[in-house]
Amino acid sequence: MKKxxxxxxxxxxxxxxxxSEFIPxxxxxxxxxxxxxxxxxxxxxxxxxxxxSLIKVNSGKVKEKVENWQYYLVGLISFGVMVxxxxxxxxxxxxxxxxxxxxxxxxFGQKPFEYLFSNIYQHLSSTMFxxxxxxxxxxxxxxxxxxxxxxNLLMLAAVVVMxxxxxIGTSLTAWLPQGWRWVHLPNIxxxxxxxxxxxxxxxxxxxxxxxxxxxxxxxxxxxxxxxxGGGD
Amino acid sequence: MRRxxxxxxLFLFEGSFVWGVQEFKAKDHPSDNGxxxxxxxxxxxxxxxxxQQEPVLLHYNSFVIEKQDSLxxxxxxxxxxxxQTHYTDSDNIAPGQNFNYRFLAYAHELKQPLTFEAxxxxxxxxxxxxxxxxxxxxxxxxxxxxxxxxxxxKGRDLFIRKINGLESMDEAVGRATEKGKPILFVPGIGDLDxxxxxxxxxxxxxxxxxxxxxxADLLVPVSKSMVLSTAREIVKEAYLKxxxxxxxxxxxxxxxxxxxxxxxxxxxxxxxxEQPAANFFLGTFYAEALILAETGFGTGAMQTAGTAQPHQLxxxxxxxxxxxxxxxxxxxxxxxxxxxxQLGSLKxxxxxxxxxxxxxxLGVVLEIVGIPWLKTLLTLE
Numbered sequence: 001m002k003k004x005x006x007x008x009x010x011x012x013x014x015x016x017x018x019x020s021e022f023i024p025x026x027x028x029x030x031x032x033x034x035x036x037x038x039x040x041x042x043x044x045x046x047x048x049x050x051x052x053s054l055i056k057v058n059s060g061k062v063k064e065k066v067e068n069w070q071y072y073l074v075g076l077i078s079f080g081v082m083v084x085x086x087x088x089x090x091x092x093x094x095x096x097x098x099x100x101x102x103x104x105x106x107x108f109g110q111k112p113f114e115y116l117f118s119n120i121y122q123h124l125s126s127t128m129f130x131x132x133x134x135x136x137x138x139x140x141x142x143x144x145x146x147x148x149x150x151x152n153l154l155m156l157a158a159v160v161v162m163x164x165x166x167x168i169g170t171s172l173t174a175w176l177p178q179g180w181r182w183v184h185l186p187n188i189x190x191x192x193x194x195x196x197x198x199x200x201x202x203x204x205x206x207x208x209x210x211x212x213x214x215x216x217x218x219x220x221x222x223x224x225x226x227x228x229g230g231g232d
Numbered sequence: 233m234r235r236x237x238x239x240x241x242l243f244l245f246e247g248s249f250v251w252g253v254q255e256f257k258a259k260d261h262p263s264d265n266g267x268x269x270x271x272x273x274x275x276x277x278x279x280x281x282x283x284q285q286e287p288v289l290l291h292y293n294s295f296v297i298e299k300q301d302s303l304x305x306x307x308x309x310x311x312x313x314x315x316q317t318h319y320t321d322s323d324n325i326a327p328g329q330n331f332n333y334r335f336l337a338y339a340h341e342l343k344q345p346l347t348f349e350a351x352x353x354x355x356x357x358x359x360x361x362x363x364x365x366x367x368x369x370x371x372x373x374x375x376x377x378x379x380x381x382x383x384x385x386k387g388r389d390l391f392i393r394k395i396n397g398l399e400s401m402d403e404a405v406g407r408a409t410e411k412g413k414p415i416l417f418v419p420g421i422g423d424l425d426x427x428x429x430x431x432x433x434x435x436x437x438x439x440x441x442x443x444x445x446x447x448a449d450l451l452v453p454v455s456k457s458m459v460l461s462t463a464r465e466i467v468k469e470a471y472l473k474x475x476x477x478x479x480x481x482x483x484x485x486x487x488x489x490x491x492x493x494x495x496x497x498x499x500x501x502x503x504x505x506e507q508p509a510a511n512f513f514l515g516t517f518y519a520e521a522l523i524l525a526e527t528g529f530g531t532g533a534m535q536t537a538g539t540a541q542p543h544q545l546x547x548x549x550x551x552x553x554x555x556x557x558x559x560x561x562x563x564x565x566x567x568x569x570x571x572x573x574q575l576g577s578l579k580x581x582x583x584x585x586x587x588x589x590x591x592x593x594l595g596v597v598l599e600i601v602g603i604p605w606l607k608t609l610l611t612l613e
Contacts, residue, residue: 018370022363024265025356026327039425043458050457050487057486068505121491128493132519135526143550201542204558206588208540211562212427213373214581218566219430223381223573226437226466226565227430 007222014220054079082121085112157192164189256335256348261320263363266327266356271297271319271335273348279341293338296345297321300332309333327356365610372587377580384576392575397536397554398567404510404534405442413509414449415439418499418524420515420539421492424458427562428540432515433459433466434565435538439512440470444479452485453502455495460487496520500527513537513552514561517544525551538564 017035020028058072066072089101091113101111108115144155163169169185181187218224254276261268273295278287292314298306299321312319314337325331330353336345384390408415417436422429436452443450452467454460464485471480488498500523503511511528513521514537521537521544528535529551537548538556548555556564559581566574595606 022360022367023358024263024360025358026265029265029356036425043423043456046457046461048457050454050460050490053460053483053487054489057483060483071501124497125491125493128497128523129519131523135522139522139526139547139550143546204540204542204545207585208542208558208562210373210581210584210588211431211540211559213370213584214377214559214566214577215427215431215562217374217377218574218577221378221381223571223577224434224565226434226569227462228465 003225003228006228007225011220011222014216051079082113082116085116089113157196160185161189161192254346254348256333256350258331258333258350258352260352260354261322263357263360266354267325268320268322269325269331269333269352269354271321271333271350273317273335273337275337275346279339288341290339290341293340296336296338298334298336299323300334306334325354327354329354363612366612369610373580373584376583376587377577380578380580380583381573381576384572384579387572388576390572390575390579392567392578395556395560395563395567397538397556397560398564400534400536400554401439401442401568404512404536405439405446405448407534408443408448408509409446411509414451414506415443415510415512416499416502416506416508416528416533417450417452417512418515419452419454419459419463420513420517421455421495421520422459422516423456424462426516428516429456429459431562431564432538433462435512435514435561435568436463437466437470438565438568440467441474444471444474444476447476447479450484451502451506451508453488453495453499454485455488455490455492457487460485492518492520496523499524503527503531503533507531508533510534510536513539513548514556514564515539517541517548522547522551528552 013035016028016031020031023029055076058076061072062069062076086096088096088098089104089111090096091111104112110118140158143151144158145151163172164185164187169189173184173186176184215224219227254274256273257271259270259272260266261270275290275292277290279290280287294314295312295316297309297312297319299309301307309321309323310319321331321333330351332349332351335348335350337347338345380390405415417439419429419432419436424430440450442448450467452463454463464482467485468477468480468482471477488495502508504527508528508531511525511533513524513528513535517524517537517539518541521539521541525535525537525548535552536554536556537552538561539545539548540558540561542558545555545557563578563581566578591606591610595610598604598606
């Protein structure tokens with residue numbers, strides 16, 4: 001019973017959603033939108049679960065004074081401050097419990113929540129994103145180390161694409177006559193990106209789509225049950 | 233019939249004759265939910281006035297479409313370029329209602345605009361015929377999958393190719409057990425409405441079972457609350473199935489943050505501090521993919537990744553020991569379970585792949601010889 005009812009619901013809802021793709025008539029045309037709204041509502045309640053988990057795990061580590069416990073405390077305090085600012089003075093146009101916080105707005109130039117968001121949170125987020133540039137460099141270095149014929153090809157293609165996308169690459173082959181336009185580096189780079197690269201990506205997307213069909217069918221038919229917690 | 237009557241006298245207008253086909257039609261928009269009406273027109277090309285011997289070619293300036301409101305007033309709906317031959321009105325159209333339209337065509341050669349009226353009722357349809365090719369493909373693919381599931385249930389022996397990334401799971405768990413270090417499972421930043429996340433969670437079920445069997449520690453940081461509760465349930469069931477419910481600790485499956493880079497920062501911190509022996513990145517990943525995998529590579533962990541995001545796959549291939557590419561992520565659970573019916577569905581997918589390859593080759597050949605039939609058939613409008 002614990003598994004049969006969810007499996008029945010999954011099958012029924014799956015069937016309705018698939019049908020709604022082909023039936024524009026009422027009520028089928030509203031079903032997808034309705035289900036998405038249900039999902040959002042359930043997600044909103046589930047956020048509380050996430051926050052409870054966050055508080056429990058971090059406060060436990062602070063209490064036990066595990067190694068680097070100070071960081072967990074900073075995390076908890078940051079979380080608490082953001083929540084308090086949002087509740088007390090609101091966000092954007094929404095008022096909080098203590099109104100708009102006009103004095104604070106006069107001091108910070110914006111609401112405390114917005115101030116923290118744009119002056120701390122966004123900078124931290126950008127810093128993490130900026131790390132990507134360094135990681136790309138180190139990963140690319142490893143990928144381009146010549147070990148085999150394939151890695152040779154990869155390196156060659158990468159060099160051509162990188163050069164083709166820069167002004168140096170353009171000027172390197174700019175002296176070639178128009179009749180030899182096809183060997184201009186930017187054109188070779190475009191060719192690599194538009195044809196071999198695109199073909200490989202589409203192959204992956206087609207196979208992933210097939211995988212999704214198979215996976216969805218297994219879930220709808222109740223063959224795949226591990227998402228419910230177990231196989232039986 | 234009327235369309236074919238070229239150069240027939242049709243309309244008398246202020247002492248001038250207009251020549252050629254002229255019509256204005258309002259039709260319910262096909263295959264929709266009754267919220268659009270299509271308007272078509274064909275206008276005369278010539279005018280002949282009393283003072284002129286020969287008909288004069290008409291040069292239209294603009295077209296204006298008006299719609300009658302509930303009080304009977306004509307409200308301007310749209311002014312169109314004279315080259316347009318149709319317009320779809322989706323402005324406040326409700327199914328089952330009658331709508332009246334007036335079409336005004338202004339031309340240099342005419343003192344007054346040509347005026348036509350038309351009316352129609354909009355309807356919601358029960359089948360979107362434009363999606364017929366999609367339906368055919370779904371029936372074909374689902375048919376193939378179901379056929380092989382049934383065949384596998386009847387005991388037919390099915391060959392499934394080896395997927396190294398999944399074969400490595402035992403090795404990863406064994407390594408974690410030997411080193412006494414945890415296994416880190418990252419289900420990505422997708423929510424439960426993303427099939428990649430569900431595929432990742434189905435693998436988590438198998439991984440948690442193996443981890444419980446070998447007494448390895450499993451850490452699952454998540455970025456979505458819904459995924460948190462599902463992952464906890466999955467891991468709990470896996471520990472129960474392995475006969476070690478006392479080993480299950482729900483705090484090992486924990487929520488970090490919904491924010492993409494905050495989540496990455498949190499996991500990077502875990503990797504640096506805990507030094508997991510094996511990392512699994514299975515689910516939906518975007519720009520955070522390389523930051524996660526490269527940090528894991530730096531810690532020396534054995535890494536397995538899988539996603540259907542084509543742009544992130546190269547990063548995983550470079551930084552991870554094993555990568556599940558596209559469909560392999562979705563096949564993982566079936567592959568690991570070794571259940572005949574699940575393996576049957578994989579075989580069905582392969583048949584679907586064969587059908588698509590045949591269609592692609594056939595489509596290319598037909599296009600080269602100038603027959604666009606297959607492309608037209610399979611193109612979704």
